[in-house]
Amino acid sequence: MTAKAQADLEAATSGDRARGKTALQALNFFMADMQAGIGPFLGVFLQQRGWTSGPIGTVMTAGGVAGMLMTAPAGAFIDHTEKKRLVVIVTGISTVLASFLILLSQSAWVVTVSQVATAIAGAAIGPAVAGMTLGIVRQKGFNAQNGRNQAWNHAGNMIGAGLSGWLGYKFGMPAIFYLAAVFGVLAILSVLMIPEKAIDHRAARGLEGKASDDEDSGKAEGFKTLLQNKPMLILAASLACFHLGNGAMLPLYGLAVVGAGKGNAALFVAQTVVVAQAVMIVASLAAMRMASGKGYWLVLLISFAALPLRGVLAGSFIEQWGVWPVQALDGIGAGLQSVAVPGLVACLLNGTGRVNVGQGAVMTVQGVGASLSPAIGGWLAQALGYHIAFFILGSFAFISLALWMGFAGTLRPACAGTRNEDEADAQ
Numbered sequence: 001m002t003a004k005a006q007a008d009l010e011a012a013t014s015g016d017r018a019r020g021k022t023a024l025q026a027l028n029f030f031m032a033d034m035q036a037g038i039g040p041f042l043g044v045f046l047q048q049r050g051w052t053s054g055p056i057g058t059v060m061t062a063g064g065v066a067g068m069l070m071t072a073p074a075g076a077f078i079d080h081t082e083k084k085r086l087v088v089i090v091t092g093i094s095t096v097l098a099s100f101l102i103l104l105s106q107s108a109w110v111v112t113v114s115q116v117a118t119a120i121a122g123a124a125i126g127p128a129v130a131g132m133t134l135g136i137v138r139q140k141g142f143n144a145q146n147g148r149n150q151a152w153n154h155a156g157n158m159i160g161a162g163l164s165g166w167l168g169y170k171f172g173m174p175a176i177f178y179l180a181a182v183f184g185v186l187a188i189l190s191v192l193m194i195p196e197k198a199i200d201h202r203a204a205r206g207l208e209g210k211a212s213d214d215e216d217s218g219k220a221e222g223f224k225t226l227l228q229n230k231p232m233l234i235l236a237a238s239l240a241c242f243h244l245g246n247g248a249m250l251p252l253y254g255l256a257v258v259g260a261g262k263g264n265a266a267l268f269v270a271q272t273v274v275v276a277q278a279v280m281i282v283a284s285l286a287a288m289r290m291a292s293g294k295g296y297w298l299v300l301l302i303s304f305a306a307l308p309l310r311g312v313l314a315g316s317f318i319e320q321w322g323v324w325p326v327q328a329l330d331g332i333g334a335g336l337q338s339v340a341v342p343g344l345v346a347c348l349l350n351g352t353g354r355v356n357v358g359q360g361a362v363m364t365v366q367g368v369g370a371s372l373s374p375a376i377g378g379w380l381a382q383a384l385g386y387h388i389a390f391f392i393l394g395s396f397a398f399i400s401l402a403l404w405m406g407f408a409g410t411l412r413p414a415c416a417g418t419r420n421e422d423e424a425d426a427q
Contacts, residue, residue, distance in 0.1 A: 020136040020198035021145060023190050024129070025152040030187035031092065031125060032156030041164060041269050042102070042115075043251040044258055045173050049106045053255055057248065057378020059108070063115030064247070064371025068364050070123035075360025078127040079205040079353070084135075085191045087128045091121040096184040103174055126363070127356045130342050132194065135204030139350050143343045147288025150338040151281045154331075156183075158277035165270020173266060206346070206355035231414035232348055232358070234407050236365035238304065238400040239341065244369030245396030246307055246333065248377025249314060250276070252393075253326060256318045256386040272323050279331025280338065287339035295416035296347075297408070299340040304400040306333035311394010315387045344415060369396075 043056050078084060098117035101110055129149070137145040160183060167175035202208065227233070254269045262268075287299050310329035313322065342359060349358040373393070380389035404411065 016195040016198035017136055020132075020194045021148075023193035024133055024136065024145070024149055026193070027088070027129065027187055027190040028149045028153040029156035030183045030190055031088070031129070032153050032160055032183070041168065041173065041176050041266065043255050044266070044269055045102070045176075046106060046111065047255060047259070048173070051106075052382065053252070053378040054375075054382045055108070055378075056251070056255070057374040057376070059112050059115050060251065060374035060378075061371050062112050063119040064367060064374065065119075066116040067119030067123045068367030068371050070120045071127070071360040071363040071367060072357060073360070074124040075127040075357040075363075078124070078131045078356040078360075082199075082201045084128045084132050084199065084201075084204070085194060085196065087124055088191050089188050091124045091128075092184050092187055094121040095125075096181050099180060100177055103177055123360075123363075127359050130346075130359055131204040131356045132199055134206070134346060134355060135199040135201055136194075138200070138203050138208050139206070139346065142346050143291055143339075144288060146342055147284055147291075147339045150284035150335070153338070154277045154280035154284060154335065158274050158281070161270045161273030161277065165267045165274075168266025168270070169264060176266070204356070205353050206350050207353045208350075229348060231411055232345070232362060234403055234411060235300075235341070235344065236362045238300070238403045239337070239362070239366035240369040241396050241399040241403070242304055242307060242333070242337075242369065243366050244373050244376070245311065245393040246330070247370040247373030248393055249310065249330065249390070250327070251374060252377045252381060252386065252389065253314055253318075253323070256381070257320055257322070260318060262318075262320045268320065268323070272327050275323055275327035276331040276334070279328045280335030283332050283335025284339050287336045291340060291343060295412070296340045296344045297404075297412050297415035299336050300344075300415070301401070301404055303333045303336040303340070304397050304404055306330075307397035307400075308394045311390050311392075311397075314394070315390035318386055348414060 042060070046056050046059075047053075078087065081087065095118050098114045098121065101114040101117075104110065130146070133145055133149060134142050160179065164176045164179055167179055200208070250272055254272055258264075258268055290299050306329045310326055310333070313329070314326045317326075341362065345359050345362055346355055349355045352358070377389055377393055380392055384392075
């Protein structure tokens, strides 16, 4: 190949990657509302139709368990397939269709089936987008691009929630389902804008620069990698405890305030999401910069510390104005983790060829906490009241803090991966 041909090829490849990065950001914006369907509005939607907090929490947990069980197999599939764009398209359509089932019937089995189907489809979208991101920008650019992706994702959540609240107020809760469908169409168009040749599928699974590829079972290797990697074990356990308390906070706070007659259902739930997502935009960008300078350990420590304070505030002030401090703390915790967790897993598994199955394995373990949280929170609220339920849920993060600080000697070097790469590049 002549020098001119080589230069033309590199320019074309660079252009494809630039278009791919822009399309990734658009995808993250629109998939926010598509991925969750009715999402946080489900609780008040069912409450308006006679459901109590216990059964609402139980069907949410059913979906969480289904999603948890599918994350590792989904990650293994993403590692092996070169049809990552198609995965996002199919699962997105499935999520929207599953959400519409609830409009047809609010019987327990229909709602449960809808939540299970939504969770299974959603379990594949996250690893697929992470894999495409890694395949386009490689390991060196992952931290920065993932930070931008998450900022756009939170912006999409914020705007989607704001529109959902307004539409729900003006036209009723069913309008929220139609908005999710519109976002789904726009997300699919965004996926199609990603040039297929811009994705290096070997780099997408953590094999950048490797000459050979082991085709062993992705699922088995994923769990083996998790169990043999001590920092990943500590990370997964810390996240499980965090989400055991955090998962129920948003829907439960909405139920508490709306149930007390202190706010319009659609508008209040929209406000809870908008406040949190607005803070997450800033938190995700801050996490990207903090990780480059100080590594991921401090980022995650701050995220864990936000939950106990959130629980105290939620339990002390069940008022419409309480959404501001309660959800701002949610934005800090979740926003920091949305950048730090995928980035840290990508660093820990770089070169293994199992990055996405590792992402799924960590998500599976943390999903134990997230899936159990709505049921625990719902029944605690029904038995002891909302105030006590929030205090108990917030306390679970003390276990996360104990693990993260207790094993700091092991975790700090592992969490400094992105900083070490930057230092190596500078030399």
